[in-house]
Amino acid sequence: MATSSRFSSVIQLTDLDDFITPSQECIKPAKTQNAKPITSSGSAKIQIGEDGTYSQLNKEGRPEKLQKAQITLNDCLACSGCITSAESVLIGQQNHMEFLKICKDIELSLPSRSFDKVVVGLSCQPILSFANKFQIPPEEARAKLSALFRQLGAVKVFDVESFSDLCLVECGQDFVHRYREQSSNSTSIPVLASACPGWICYAEKTHGNWILPHLSEVKSPQQIAGVLIKDVLPNELQTSASRLAVVMIMPCFDKKLEASRSDFFREDQQSKDVDFVITPVEIEQILEELAIEFVDLGSSQIDSLDGTADTAWSVPSGSGSGGYAEHVLRFAAKELYGMTLEHVKFQPLKNSDIREAFIEKDGEQVLSVAIVNGFRNIQNLVQKMKRKKRTYDYVEIMACPSGCLNGGAQLRTESMETKALTANMEALHSKLEHRQIDDVKVNKLNHVWLGKASPEEHQNKLRTSYHAVQKSTNALTVKW
Amino acid sequence: MTTKGIENVNPQRFVKKTKREVTTQEEDESVKDPIDEREIFDLLRDISDPEHPMSLEELNVVQITNIEVDDHQNSVKVFYTPTIPHCSMATLIGLSIKVCLLRSLPPRFKVEVNISPGSHASEEAVNKQLADKERVSAALENSNLLEVVNQCIVKSLE
Amino acid sequence: MARLDEVCKLPGHQGIVWNVGWNHEGTILISCGEDKTVRLWARNINSENNLWVCHSILSDGHQRTIRSVSFSPCNKLIASASFDGTCCIWEKKTSTEGNQYECTATLEGHENEVKCVAWSASGSFLATCSRDKSVWIWEVGEDGDFECAAVLSAHTQDVKKVVWHPHQDILASASYDNTVKLFCEEDDDWVCFGTLKSHDSTVWSLAFDSSGKNLATCSDDRTIKIWKEYLPGNQFGIATSDNTPTWKCVCTLSAVHPRAVYDISWCHQTGLIATASGDDAIRIFRIDPESDPHAPTLEQLVTVPRAHEQDVNSVAWNPVITGLLASCSDDMHLKVWQYKG
Numbered sequence: 001m002a003t004s005s006r007f008s009s010v011i012q013l014t015d016l017d018d019f020i021t022p023s024q025e026c027i028k029p030a031k032t033q034n035a036k037p038i039t040s041s042g043s044a045k046i047q048i049g050e051d052g053t054y055s056q057l058n059k060e061g062r063p064e065k066l067q068k069a070q071i072t073l074n075d076c077l078a079c080s081g082c083i084t085s086a087e088s089v090l091i092g093q094q095n096h097m098e099f100l101k102i103c104k105d106i107e108l109s110l111p112s113r114s115f116d117k118v119v120v121g122l123s124c125q126p127i128l129s130f131a132n133k134f135q136i137p138p139e140e141a142r143a144k145l146s147a148l149f150r151q152l153g154a155v156k157v158f159d160v161e162s163f164s165d166l167c168l169v170e171c172g173q174d175f176v177h178r179y180r181e182q183s184s185n186s187t188s189i190p191v192l193a194s195a196c197p198g199w200i201c202y203a204e205k206t207h208g209n210w211i212l213p214h215l216s217e218v219k220s221p222q223q224i225a226g227v228l229i230k231d232v233l234p235n236e237l238q239t240s241a242s243r244l245a246v247v248m249i250m251p252c253f254d255k256k257l258e259a260s261r262s263d264f265f266r267e268d269q270q271s272k273d274v275d276f277v278i279t280p281v282e283i284e285q286i287l288e289e290l291a292i293e294f295v296d297l298g299s300s301q302i303d304s305l306d307g308t309a310d311t312a313w314s315v316p317s318g319s320g321s322g323g324y325a326e327h328v329l330r331f332a333a334k335e336l337y338g339m340t341l342e343h344v345k346f347q348p349l350k351n352s353d354i355r356e357a358f359i360e361k362d363g364e365q366v367l368s369v370a371i372v373n374g375f376r377n378i379q380n381l382v383q384k385m386k387r388k389k390r391t392y393d394y395v396e397i398m399a400c401p402s403g404c405l406n407g408g409a410q411l412r413t414e415s416m417e418t419k420a421l422t423a424n425m426e427a428l429h430s431k432l433e434h435r436q437i438d439d440v441k442v443n444k445l446n447h448v449w450l451g452k453a454s455p456e457e458h459q460n461k462l463r464t465s466y467h468a469v470q471k472s473t474n475a476l477t478v479k480w
Numbered sequence: 481m482t483t484k485g486i487e488n489v490n491p492q493r494f495v496k497k498t499k500r501e502v503t504t505q506e507e508d509e510s511v512k513d514p515i516d517e518r519e520i521f522d523l524l525r526d527i528s529d530p531e532h533p534m535s536l537e538e539l540n541v542v543q544i545t546n547i548e549v550d551d552h553q554n555s556v557k558v559f560y561t562p563t564i565p566h567c568s569m570a571t572l573i574g575l576s577i578k579v580c581l582l583r584s585l586p587p588r589f590k591v592e593v594n595i596s597p598g599s600h601a602s603e604e605a606v607n608k609q610l611a612d613k614e615r616v617s618a619a620l621e622n623s624n625l626l627e628v629v630n631q632c633i634v635k636s637l638e
Numbered sequence: 639m640a641r642l643d644e645v646c647k648l649p650g651h652q653g654i655v656w657n658v659g660w661n662h663e664g665t666i667l668i669s670c671g672e673d674k675t676v677r678l679w680a681r682n683i684n685s686e687n688n689l690w691v692c693h694s695i696l697s698d699g700h701q702r703t704i705r706s707v708s709f710s711p712c713n714k715l716i717a718s719a720s721f722d723g724t725c726c727i728w729e730k731k732t733s734t735e736g737n738q739y740e741c742t743a744t745l746e747g748h749e750n751e752v753k754c755v756a757w758s759a760s761g762s763f764l765a766t767c768s769r770d771k772s773v774w775i776w777e778v779g780e781d782g783d784f785e786c787a788a789v790l791s792a793h794t795q796d797v798k799k800v801v802w803h804p805h806q807d808i809l810a811s812a813s814y815d816n817t818v819k820l821f822c823e824e825d826d827d828w829v830c831f832g833t834l835k836s837h838d839s840t841v842w843s844l845a846f847d848s849s850g851k852n853l854a855t856c857s858d859d860r861t862i863k864i865w866k867e868y869l870p871g872n873q874f875g876i877a878t879s880d881n882t883p884t885w886k887c888v889c890t891l892s893a894v895h896p897r898a899v900y901d902i903s904w905c906h907q908t909g910l911i912a913t914a915s916g917d918d919a920i921r922i923f924r925i926d927p928e929s930d931p932h933a934p935t936l937e938q939l940v941t942v943p944r945a946h947e948q949d950v951n952s953v954a955w956n957p958v959i960t961g962l963l964a965s966c967s968d969d970m971h972l973k974v975w976q977y978k979g
Contacts, residue, residue: 206749350777350785350787350826351826351827352826375789376786376787376788376789377786379747379786379789380785380786383746383747383786386746401827419825473624474624475572475622475624475625475627475628475629476530476531476569476572476628478622478624478625480571480575480609480615480618480619480622480625587947587948587968587969588947588948590897590916590917608814608839608840608858611858611898612814612840612858613916613949614705614753614798615769615796617654617672617703617721618702618703618721618751618769621702621703621721
């Protein structure tokens with residue numbers, strides 16, 4: 001299947017589907033809204049219309065259209081059956097064609113349109129992917145992508161990284177809290193980062209209850225940005241949260257799974273926090289669809305929430321996946337031990353996808369963090385934890401080898417091998433301006449967003465929870 | 481995708497054959513008893529469908545004309561016909577047939593269970609899975625699956 | 639006229655016996671099966687006829703069928719793979735009561751049935767494969783720890799068998815997807831460098847010859863095939879790409895096995911090839927020494943038609959005692975055979 005590689009390898013491994021087509025093997029019983037009882041004689045008659053729709057003859061013999069059974073991404077997430085085998089089904093709800101249609105409907109002001117405005121969040125990894133592929137400076141790639149989405153109708157284009165400090169601050173505080181609690185709570189340490197939905201999916205489906213308490217409850221920057229945008233912008237844009245499409249540009253398909261979690265659906269607004277996730281490979285398809293050459297795109301600025309356009313672009317210091325481990329180490333060292341770290345150096349172990357850093361006080365190691373990427377290293381970490389061996393205090397986990405810079409839906413070039421490509425991406429990332437958390441900025445952002453919200457409300461906006469997926473025991477659907 | 485409840489809500493029902501009389505010769509255990517198509521059919525006819533309270537004979541899933549036996553070569557081949565070409569229960573029905581035969585026949589027999597050619601969308605894949613002794617063995621160690629298979633074949637083994 | 643004489647028939651397993659093997663000194667026969675036990679058999683030197691007897695039963699390691707067992711090159715460790723999704727490592731502990739094997743590690747990670755486990759010749763790696771379509775390579779640590787070194791998702795279906803090259807850290811795997819794949823270490827990761835396509839159905843097993851330059855495979859398609867390695871820049875005009883060897887199918891033997899061929903063993907001493915088949919038979923072949931090495935022909939030396947009462951699942955040549963072959967079957971028995979040429 002051509003698309004399978006766009007998910008992380010972790011998600012691919014949990015695919016147990018053997019050979020039967022998704023439509024056959026999907027074990028999720030579809031819910032039909034108006035399931036009418038079939039009479040005992042079993043006299044239901046179903047007709048297939050010329051347009052391929054199914055109708056059922058009612059008592060009077062008149063045909064009533066039957067609803068097509070639909071499997072949503074969220075059904076797939078909640079199910080212990082396959083995951084990627086049903087990709088074609090899965091992506092149906094989240095593909096770029098639907099996104100284009102929404103843009104078109106808005107442009108034509110169609111009464112049937114589902115959204116009124118589009119806001120886009122650009123994550124740095126896809127920007128770097130375009131910069132690498134087209135051999136242009138990252139700033140230029142960023143401006144071109146902004147131009148593309150404005151051309152498609154986006155009213156605002158943000159950097160996702162401009163919201164990620166909110167996430168990092170929360171991660172740091174959460175860690176320090178749990179670190180202090182470790183003597184009374186055996187599952188508080190290690191804290192495992194939860195920004196990678198591929199990893200979360202694996203933890204929920206394969207390991208379940210014993211590992212979930214270790215996951216950081218802080219939402220990923222994608223989801224925090226979604227909530228914030230839907231809280232703050234509808235007023236300014238004179239629309240409602242449910243009519244505002246929030247589109248995130250992300251390096252892998254796993255992020256689509258994250259956006260469709262029911263935890264990220266706001267009942268009060270009847271809207272998803274993030275409506276669409278579009279990846280670089282899909283942007284290429286959009287460009288093809290519209291017959292636009294990427295290099296020919298103009299440039300456009302990036303918005304900021306306070307209205308000042310094109311502020312200098314910077315990304316959090318640390319890994320290309322978002323710098324979680326580095327920030328947590330810095331913050332905790334300061335908070336717990338009063339130490340200000342100048343440089344944080346992560347030392348690779350067996351392979352470059354497992355790197356650790358620690359700090360010592362009076363010759364004793366007091367804090368240890370690690371960056372663990374790729375399935376084999378995740379596996380070793382999880383098995384060590386399972387055997388109750390000492391690991392780390394905090395672990396930044398990403399399902400893809402080399403982390404998000406090498407996300408499954410990043411652009412590949414035929415001439416370049418994955419390793420060289422990753423090295424290039426890392427070089428590009430290291431040349432970006434790296435920033436430490438600016439408390440003043442974070443406070444300002446928090447004020448704009450949350451104002452006088454109570455600490456509980458505040459936490460609700462930034463935290464989420466995880467759910468173990470029960471293995472199906474229904475023999476009629478078991479795969480063997 | 482699997483629709484709610486039963487897929488083929490209204491399958492065609494076929495008339496059952498009468499049971500064969502057991503001859504006195506057959507009851508005599510000392511006589512070597514060659515196995516024939518009729519005997520295989522009698523073993524399989526009462527297997528019930530996992531979704532319907534009907535037997536494979538009533539649903540025409542197994543027919544005597546789709547059974548090939550070569551007693552001398554220790555070979556039994558059964559071709560079964562799922563009620564609809566997209567029946568998702570096809571592998572489970574095949575597994576039930578296979579398990580029923582493996583449990584009933586002397587171990588000298590090589591049992592092959594296949595879908596009647598052209599009667600199912602995933603014919604090849606299902607046949608391959610049913611022919612894989614390792615997969616069949618592993619499946620029968622799954623207690624949930626085994627329970628359903630046992631329910632299907634309980635009547636036929638009576 | 640070549641013969642394969644039955645040396646002894648070994649009862650003991652309660653249920654299908656799936657796999658047989660030898661330790662590297664050729665002194666211990668090992669088997670496993672549906673009864674969730676691993677059994678070790680050795681020659682009873684006190685008995686008159688020098689028969690093989692079971693001297694250890696390893697149980698309580700697995701919850702389901704044990705599909706495969708393998709001795710480490712140092713002969714001190716045994717690895718067993720089970721349908722329960724795990725692989726157990728058993729360590730020999732010598733005490734006053736003699737040798738005991740203790741399960742010292744359980745390797746978890748596969749999503750479902752583990753079908754095969756194999757130690758590399760160097761002893762530094764262990765490979766496992768599963769119905770979850772993946773092949774895992776485990777690195778054996780100094781402290782007896784096993785770390786996952788790679789999870790390889792090259793196959794599209796159930797992986798049936800993994801076998802290491804006799805001298806190098808190269809792994810071959812056989813699958814329900816009808817292919818064989820070859821893996822080697824590159825930088826700090828493992829990569830697939832070859833896919834062998836020619837079988838029409840599940841490849842059940844495979845075996846390298848003593849040089850590691852030839853590979854024999856057997857399949858549900860009722861054929862066996864010989865594959866030959868061609869190095870980059872070879873003088874025979876066989877194209878290679880990316881500076882990696884090409885493995886070419888140089889011989890297909892069909893119309894000999896009337897049913898699936900479940901196992902194949904290539905004797906590193908004599909060059910004899912033995913097959914285990916679903917027709918209850920064991921067959922012995924050799925490559926006709928007169929034939930062209932680039933298009934060899936297989937010569938059938940022996941057929942034992944009713945070698946077992948049911949399917950023969952596995953065959954293994956003793957690595958030291960010339961011509962000694964072990965087999966096992968659905969009929970719950972092992973057999974030891976002596977080949978006489």
